[in-house]
Amino acid sequence: MAYSTILFDADGTLFDYDRAEEFALASSFRKYGIQFSQERNSLYREINDGKWKQFEAGVISKDELQTSRFAGLFAALGIANIDAARFNKDYLGYLACGSELIDGAVEVCRSLSATMRLAIITNGIATVQLSRFSKSEIKDYISYMFVSEEIGYAKPDARYFDFVFDRMGPLGKPGVLVVGDSLTSDIQGGVNYGLDTCYYNPRKLENLSGIKPTFEIGSLAEIFDWI
Numbered sequence: 108m109a110y111s112t113i114l115f116d117a118d119g120t121l122f123d124y125d126r127a128e129e130f131a132l133a134s135s136f137r138k139y140g141i142q143f144s145q146e147r148n149s150l151y152r153e154i155n156d157g158k159w160k161q162f163e164a165g166v167i168s169k170d171e172l173q174t175s176r177f178a179g180l181f182a183a184l185g186i187a188n189i190d191a192a193r194f195n196k197d198y199l200g201y202l203a204c205g206s207e208l209i210d211g212a213v214e215v216c217r218s219l220s221a222t223m224r225l226a227i228i229t230n231g232i233a234t235v236q237l238s239r240f241s242k243s244e245i246k247d248y249i250s251y252m253f254v255s256e257e258i259g260y261a262k263p264d265a266r267y268f269d270f271v272f273d274r275m276g277p278l279g280k281p282g283v284l285v286v287g288d289s290l291t292s293d294i295q296g297g298v299n300y301g302l303d304t305c306y307y308n309p310r311k312l313e314n315l316s317g318i319k320p321t322f323e324i325g326s327l328a329e330i331f332d333w334i
């Protein structure tokens with residue numbers, strides 16, 4: 108398939124969110140005098156993932172997501188007297204500094220951008236995502252950046268994709284490929300909208316979701332085997 112446009116998810120697809128997140132959590136823990144450990148990092152991830160799923164399902168707002176993930180973490184750790192909203196603000200400040208990329212991201216974006224238009228479609232928080240993007244090595248290869256918070260809808264909502272198509276248009280759906288590491292937001296969003304999808308699955312997780320990507324890759328460079 109000849110694609111004219113590629114819509115890349117940001118976190119876990121182009122950006123190494125795991126590293127950025129761990130740095131941000133360890134730094135904020137240090138600031139508040141809380142002991143950091145890998146167990147606590149994993150616990151936070153689990154809680155945060157659950158909150159993002161609730162957000163993507165429209166159950167909670169972005170503000171609720173941001174405070175309740177830390178309120179939940181502190182409750183689970185038996186830590187009292189920390190204002191979760193204030194802690195979240197500090198955390199986001201550290202997170203905005205993390206612009207490490209996934210292996211191959213620079214080369215893949217550089218190469219694809221020679222013949223295609225590239226955009227980032229992300230459900231992240233606008234100030235954080237824009238800061239990380241502007242510090243990153245891929246910024247010159249990406250023509251558009253769409254952050255759900257600014258649009259008012261999040262992947263997989265079709266209205267999110269309506270906004271993207273409206274801005275980048277005129278776009279024919281057959282020429283557009285969605286690349287992402289989340290079956291429930293990226294791949295489901297693309298499938299629902301009638302787009303081809305590429306599931307970036309570096310840990311080779313078994314797909315039990317029933318959501319079927321057009322193709323799957325284990326490293327970003329493998330995209331060249333398909334397009």
Ligand SMILES: [Mg+2]
Nearest residue numbers: 116118119288
């Ligand atoms: Mg992702």
